[in-house]
Amino acid sequence: MATQNETTSADAVRENLMAAEPPRRPGFWKYNVYYFRHKLLGTIGLFIVVVMVLTAVFADLIAPYAYQEQNYTAVLHAPSFEFFFGTDNFGRDVFSRIVHGARISMLVGFLSVLAGTGIGAVIGLISGFFMGKVDAIVQRLVDMWMSFPDLILALTIVAVFGNTLPNVIMAIAATILPRGVRIIRSATIAIRETDYTMAARSIGASDLRTMLRHIMPNTVAPFLIIMSSMFGTAILTEAGLSYLGLGISEPTPSWGRMLTGQAAQYAPRAPWIIVFPGVFITITVMGFAFFGDALRDLFDPRQRGR
Amino acid sequence: MRTYLIKRLLLFVPTAFGVSLFIFVMLHTIPGDYATALLLGGEPGEAYDASSEQFQQIREQLGLDGRLDQQYVRWLGNFFQGDFGISWTNRKPVWDRMAPRIFLSFELGVLAVTLAFVLGTVGGVISAVKQDTWIDYVLRSSSMTLQAMPGFWLALMVIVILVAVWGWKPPIEYRHLWDDPARNLSVLLLPAFLVGLRSSAEILRMTRSSVLEVLREDYVRTAEAKGLYRSKILGQHVLRNALLPVTTLAGFEVVFLMSGQVIIESVFNLHGIGKLFVQAVAARDYPVVQAIVMFVALVVLLANLVVDLMYAYLDPRIRYT
Numbered sequence: 001m002a003t004q005n006e007t008t009s010a011d012a013v014r015e016n017l018m019a020a021e022p023p024r025r026p027g028f029w030k031y032n033v034y035y036f037r038h039k040l041l042g043t044i045g046l047f048i049v050v051v052m053v054l055t056a057v058f059a060d061l062i063a064p065y066a067y068q069e070q071n072y073t074a075v076l077h078a079p080s081f082e083f084f085f086g087t088d089n090f091g092r093d094v095f096s097r098i099v100h101g102a103r104i105s106m107l108v109g110f111l112s113v114l115a116g117t118g119i120g121a122v123i124g125l126i127s128g129f130f131m132g133k134v135d136a137i138v139q140r141l142v143d144m145w146m147s148f149p150d151l152i153l154a155l156t157i158v159a160v161f162g163n164t165l166p167n168v169i170m171a172i173a174a175t176i177l178p179r180g181v182r183i184i185r186s187a188t189i190a191i192r193e194t195d196y197t198m199a200a201r202s203i204g205a206s207d208l209r210t211m212l213r214h215i216m217p218n219t220v221a222p223f224l225i226i227m228s229s230m231f232g233t234a235i236l237t238e239a240g241l242s243y244l245g246l247g248i249s250e251p252t253p254s255w256g257r258m259l260t261g262q263a264a265q266y267a268p269r270a271p272w273i274i275v276f277p278g279v280f281i282t283i284t285v286m287g288f289a290f291f292g293d294a295l296r297d298l299f300d301p302r303q304r305g306r
Numbered sequence: 307m308r309t310y311l312i313k314r315l316l317l318f319v320p321t322a323f324g325v326s327l328f329i330f331v332m333l334h335t336i337p338g339d340y341a342t343a344l345l346l347g348g349e350p351g352e353a354y355d356a357s358s359e360q361f362q363q364i365r366e367q368l369g370l371d372g373r374l375d376q377q378y379v380r381w382l383g384n385f386f387q388g389d390f391g392i393s394w395t396n397r398k399p400v401w402d403r404m405a406p407r408i409f410l411s412f413e414l415g416v417l418a419v420t421l422a423f424v425l426g427t428v429g430g431v432i433s434a435v436k437q438d439t440w441i442d443y444v445l446r447s448s449s450m451t452l453q454a455m456p457g458f459w460l461a462l463m464v465i466v467i468l469v470a471v472w473g474w475k476p477p478i479e480y481r482h483l484w485d486d487p488a489r490n491l492s493v494l495l496l497p498a499f500l501v502g503l504r505s506s507a508e509i510l511r512m513t514r515s516s517v518l519e520v521l522r523e524d525y526v527r528t529a530e531a532k533g534l535y536r537s538k539i540l541g542q543h544v545l546r547n548a549l550l551p552v553t554t555l556a557g558f559e560v561v562f563l564m565s566g567q568v569i570i571e572s573v574f575n576l577h578g579i580g581k582l583f584v585q586a587v588a589a590r591d592y593p594v595v596q597a598i599v600m601f602v603a604l605v606v607l608l609a610n611l612v613v614d615l616m617y618a619y620l621d622p623r624i625r626y627t
Contacts, residue, residue, distance in 0.1 A: 147606045
């Protein structure tokens, strides 16, 4: 049965590649140029995602200075070859802090999205599979959950548990969870009506087996799509929390934290202090959004071109 | 319409109760008896005498005595009587801290929602009508960029540019709308615009695709074939049908705007509910946090109720299903 599922998704991918391919098999370069031109945003998105992940992983090697290193001979130094993005009011290298900040953004983004969509997916799978009373209760709970604005929910959780790294991740995951439930539930409901699920059930597959072997593998596509599109939201929420001073505490550099406090006062004189962190947040969020859209196009041909 | 109204209203009450329970449970999962320990001057986890008279008195004062379910019933009962408890930071009633700030946040929210919908729908219609022209590309890419930008950063950048280039000074003193409307708007208009601008991106996207869909309908082609003016087709045939689904976004936007408002109030140092909330979270002032979260959730639920009823009123198809 597993092979059947593999063929289904493989078929979808092949079909999609064929749709993107011009007639007759083109050469390597021609194909890549064609692909790049037609999936331009997705490719840019993937590029940004890869660069940011690599930056986060190799932050220590990339950053020319330590993030907490204060150089009082070069306070508010304008961008130059010595300090790519200038220095802040403590003489700390903005570029190095951004590079290290990528680490926090990626870590918090990845773990919170994984936890939020992961737990949400399990709940959504159960809710969509059993329908009836379970589903009705879960859906009412999700409605309630979604009546809290993201930032207010995250702030409340931080207020209760304190602003340490795991708690911030948990707070952001909580804002993502209900969306995961919604999307995986609707995917589950669609898949449970398919012929192969019916076939599996008719030969006596148990509920658990049907869920794990037949439905779950087919929710991987929506799962990946929601993960990449929620990644941007998670980064924005983390930046918001840090900006309010309720994210991960100093001295760990975080993009949101770099914009808070005295940064605003020095900004008219030294705009590079606030320009670069914000640009990096925006570019990263956009990258994940483009990548998510491209994934959606790849997995769901009906949505293509919208 | 009446059955729909009753059904929708019946859904509101249990949801509101559920939300209150949710908030109560969340704020009572504080590890240990942190709050009380803190009040007695100790650090969390430090040993304290739980049977002492003084301790009991403080618990009583803070509404922390009795079983959890009793506490919940008492809290909810008081809440609906307008008694939101005592703030732990300054020992004053929570309501006294919230009341003077509600109007500011409400006004900011209304201004922001209005601006978001005006900008979003106008932009979306232009973008759809001029599909695949440079205007369309500019509008779409700027709305995409806006969605990826942190709201507070956008606000900071705008302030810095205004200050550095035009020597603008942020107006500091806030006056109530009824006392001094010009001053009031001069303080609130920019933050409202910035919050609204970010929300307008989603509205623009939805309006655009909705208008494009309607433009392909048969009745639009018929109208064109009859030789009607383009403006008349747009106004009478397209917009009326295309803007209807956009109103469903209003519920989402209210929720989304509130997150933005919390931040923007901090950026512009406006003394609204959002700012109070951030202060309360930083000080771990639980009664204030609890009251504001409950208040916000109720506003959101009410807003959704109004949006749903409005939609049912505008679109008869909803009422009868």
